[in-house]
Amino acid sequence: MCGILGTVPYTPYDKFKPALDTLYHRGPDSFGVESVDHDVTLGHRRLSILDVSETGHQPMKSENDRYLITFNGEIYNFIEIKKELALKGHSFKSTSDTEVLLKAFLEWGEECVHKFNGMWAFAIWDKETKKLFISRDRYGKKPLFYAQINGQFVFASEMKAIFPFFKQLEISEDFHWMKKNIFFYESTDKCLIKGIQRFPAGHSAVYKAGKLNTYRYHNTLDNLVEVPKSYDEQVEKFRELFMDACKLRMRSDVTIGTALSGGLDSSATISAMANLAKDNGSYSKDWQHAFVASFPGTPLDESYYAKKVTDNLGIGATFVDINPLQHWDKLEEYFYKFEDLYITSPIPMIMLYESVKKNGVTVTLDGHGADELLSGYQQGNLEALWDAKLSPSKTKDILNIYQDSINEDKEQYKRTNSSKLYTDFMSKKTVKKILGKTMPSIDNGHPNFKKLDNHAQYLYAMFHENILPTLLRNYDRYAMINSVEIRMPFMDHRIVNFVNSLPYSSKIGGGYTKRIVRDALDPYMPKEVTWRKSKIGFSSPIVNWMQNDLSDWFLSTINDTDFLQSNLVSNPKDLQTKITKIVKGENNEFSDAQKCWSELSPYIWEKSVLSGKSFPNK
CATH class of the missing domain: 3.40.50.620 (HUPs)
Structure with a gap:
């Protein structure tokens, strides 16, 4: 697990190294910077986990010096792949998964990613063809961002490592949409900073001669069993x-x-x-x-x-x-x-x-x-009602599961009359079916998506595209x-x-999610x-904090002139009123306090990210 940074063409060391060091927290154990002619510079901040010796150092070169890799992540099945490569004549100098990844690329080319069980974001430079191969793991567990800045291609594990390559930072034109759709922008290429894009999960790409050609190498729907x-x-x-x-x-x-x-x-x-x-x-x-x-x-x-x-x-x-x-x-x-x-x-x-x-x-x-894979959230369970096909016993079971999975920590989730729940859901779903509306998903046109039951379609989008x-x-x-x-x-x-x-019946049934x-x-x-049915989310006790330990901070913040003049907060005066009511105990609703935090966050983000403040790397 590490932080990576790279540029095509190369970047002088005195400019590249400070940018790489913004990722110090991702890899405090060591670092490496390698340039190949004036074509490319690759950097790596290392968190040593497998082969903590120098033989696991990155960026890592192939034995013939043709290829250079920088890699963030872990290939969990590297031992099995290593054995397979050894049978094909490959030898190894280290016990690291990085060397196995590099030699897997030598053996199988871009198709090597299908061999990996792991999480990754990596780039491999080919000195002969002057091509950069980039890949991100199937579900996007490891981050990867990129930008085209004045004819230079820059990629990194976090946006902050790309910041130094801009003359100044500007918010994205999609910023206000993103702050209102917190759970929907991470699976897109949209970023809060203008000019930076998110490399998509389950994709690989080749960068050559100023062009990035990206393609999808993995789709769960193509791999159903x-x-x-x-x-x-x-x-x-x-x-x-x-x-x-x-x-x-x-x-x-x-x-x-x-x-x-x-x-x-x-x-x-x-x-x-x-x-x-x-x-x-x-x-x-x-x-x-x-x-x-x-x-x-x-x-x-x-x-x-x-x-x-x-x-x-x-x-x-x-x-x-x-x-x-x-x-x-x-x-x-x-x-x-x-x-x-x-x-x-x-x-x-x-x-x-x-x-x-x-x-x-x-x-x-x-x-x-x-939770996303197996229906651990309350709302998703109702989607199985459509799959129960009017069976009274199955319907009753699903409704009981829904009622019993109310979050202990969320006051806004109240038990509802089951008959009303059923009628409301089925009537709305029926209207949608009549109108030809499908489950919202970028993959709802895939033939195998249509083969999934309604519950599975809902979870598919939750797992791959939003939550x-x-x-x-x-x-x-x-x-x-x-x-x-x-x-x-x-x-x-x-x-x-x-x-x-x-x-769906294997994911929820018999009274349980x-x-x-x-x-x-x-x-x-x-x-x-x-066999515990109730659920508690890992969150902040925000109402308790606002009314006790952090009351002074919240009041001070919302009365600050900079806050009241912030362009990133939709309505500062209205938010000031809402927060004041919670702090004074006039409103104790968790959901309202959480919304207040969401509305306040862009202001804190503005002060910390957009302002260009310098924070220590160590």
Whole structure:
């Protein structure tokens, strides 16, 4: 896991190195800068995880000096690929996955990406053809941005490394649309800064002679699989895939752990790790490190359930009490490093991964992706009503699941009359069907999209196009701000292909969301966690903060002249009134407070990112 930067044509070292160092937090262990003639400069900031010696240094050259690579990410199945390459006559000088990636490119060319089980953003320069090959992993777990600036092509892991190549920064013409559509811009090429574009997930590209030719190499719909007909067999297959996904992601030359919430997904992950650790496999034995964000006295606190898990496994845990005052003075620095906008404060998540790093852990295996893949959110469950085909028993089950999955921490989610829920949903869906409206998705014209049931279509868009891409972006930043790598077993492409091929009844049913996960991992988890129906999101107790610890900060901010004159806040005076009511206790609605934070964020972003302030790299 690292930070990468590159330019075509080359950039002088004295200009390139400061730009590369804006990514110091992504790779504090070492750095490398290589130029090939006047054609290209590639840079790398390294977070050492596999082969921590000098033989894993980047940028890395091929033995004949023809190719040069800079790579951010991990290829989890590098050992298996290495064995395959060795049989084809390749030899290796290191135990790094970077060398395996480079030689896979030598052997299979651009098709090599289909061999990889991992997360990546990399670029390979071909000295002979003067071509730059670029690729980003299937689902966009690793970030990649690019820009064309005065005839120079610049790419980097974060936008801030591209900033120095501009004469001045300007907001994108899409900025106001983006701030109102927080969950919908990450899967597009739109960026908050004018002139910068996001390289798409699941795509590769070739840059040559001033032109970037991008193409899609992976589409989940092209990789659907035959699934066992019986549910019990599906459970066995899921368990097999998930265990192997965890096993591959436990490969590390440094200490690993997990960010444990006490919810199903992270609990399933660490429980699988514990079970795997009983065997002598090719993965880290130093995994017994659980980190729990604790919010004492608020509805967000899940430490009770997290302790159930660690007690069941016989390991300890580090409980991190989230006190915003400890880090609020760094808010602008965090916004600068985060770079984007979101609906909640980044403080709790950054504090959690800071504790991970301070306790000597560099890699975590976390449960991200399961909610979007397997219907962990309340609203998505209703979509299965259309698939129940008027079956009274199935309909009742789906409605009960919907009602029981109300978030404990969200006051705006109230239990609703089930008959009204059913009637409202089915009538609206029927009208849409009559009008010929399809599920909103960039892939809804794909033949295999039409083969998915209604529930699967909804989850497909959530996973690939809105909620998950945003969360992947967020957690990459939260962790990398602290030089920590997150690995996500639920996002193994074999699992994604398998789950997308399952009927809705394997994902929700029998009274539960994420049914197949519960049945597959039940033997390894405490029952109180496996069969828990309520859900708590990892967020900020924003109402509590606004009315207590941070009341002075909020009032000071909204009465500042710069805030009242900000062009990035839609209506400063109106927002000032809304925030004042919450701070004074006249409004205690979580949803309203969260909206206030979303409306305020562009102002903080403006002060930290657009202003050109300098924040320390170390």
